[in-house]
Amino acid sequence: MLCTNGHSNPDTSEVCSRCGVDTFQAAPAISTSMPAAPPIYVQATNAGKVSGFAIASLVLGIVWIYGITSVLAIIFAVLARKQVANEGRTGGGMAIAGLVLGIIGVVGAILLFIFAAVAVNHIQHMTGFTGFSG
Numbered sequence: 001m002l003c004t005n006g007h008s009n010p011d012t013s014e015v016c017s018r019c020g021v022d023t024f025q026a027a028p029a030i031s032t033s034m035p036a037a038p039p040i041y042v043q044a045t046n047a048g049k050v051s052g053f054a055i056a057s058l059v060l061g062i063v064w065i066y067g068i069t070s071v072l073a074i075i076f077a078v079l080a081r082k083q084v085a086n087e088g089r090t091g092g093g094m095a096i097a098g099l100v101l102g103i104i105g106v107v108g109a110i111l112l113f114i115f116a117a118v119a120v121n122h123i124q125h126m127t128g129f130t131g132f133s134g
Helices: 052-062 068-087 092-127
Strands: none
Touching: 052 068, 052 092, 068 092
């Protein structure tokens, strides 16, 4: 309890221990409860959800199986970019990375097949092998 001069005293005091006055005022009530937080309204959208096509595009662009997965990576990247633009999903960066890796994979597959055809032709020319005859 506080005396009229503002000194704190035990609740059972009859006079202030500091200034000796015998008039007291009630101590201000201290609230221990927190004020209620305002309600938070969340609108359900696709924002923040990562596009599954973007993830698939990136994974298929990394996993190169003779260019087949590279073609799928390009297809899924295009679909993912449409989802990101139209539905507000995330994953645009993964879609671009999958697209780039897919293009690199297709170009690599084409170069590999050209190299293999030239090598086979060169081997046939050097050895005179014309094919299997039955």
